[in-house]
Amino acid sequence: DIVMTQSPLSLPVTPGEPASISCRSSQSLLHSDGFNYLEWYLQKPGQSPQLLIYLGSNRASGVPDRFSGSGSGTDFTLRISRVEAEDVGFYYCMQALQDLSFGGGTKVEIK
């Protein structure tokens, strides 16, 4: 089983400032097809998870360009260049290489 570890658990942020979340996997997520099967989601209260980034670094349709994903293999990062108030919620990373598994989540809140 692939174990996903996210940090930090909680991230107080100041609007307009950058923020980043780390996600590590217990095995490489780099497939032989050249893709890293790692996605990032934001879940707001009472809502389903919404996709932000797929295949490690591809921004999903409609996602603001202040969100970016990077990394390969076992280490990945989600960055928000300038946090906005609407970005609060729980962020999850998910690996899709073997079954599915998720990081424990990072709660982003405004300071």
Place this chain on the structure above:
Amino acid sequence: EVQLVDSGGGLVQPGGSLRLSCAASGFTFSSCWMKWVRQAPGKGLEWVANISPDGSGKYYVDSVKGRFTISRDNAKSSVFQQMNSLRAEDTAVYYCVKIAGGQRAYWGQGTLVTVSS
């Protein structure tokens, strides 16, 4: 446009059964692995089950083995999850998820299962 519509959730007593459905459209259903994911109230996300494109391969998280059965009907572009011997800890929103190589994942809107007397 890819669409997944989850249904079948509801209130059921401990030990009871429920059958979830996911109706898919907008892609070649018979070529894709399909999965179920759940989220208990106030908790994180948990993978529950997988089914291969032809339905021959089925995999489950340990906590539901022997109680849940995933299946599919490629002619109707639908995936199902039969849930028996339900427990309070199975209470969650259940989502069907589509995964395909070199692409993003797609999720249904979720269906709430509540196991309570």
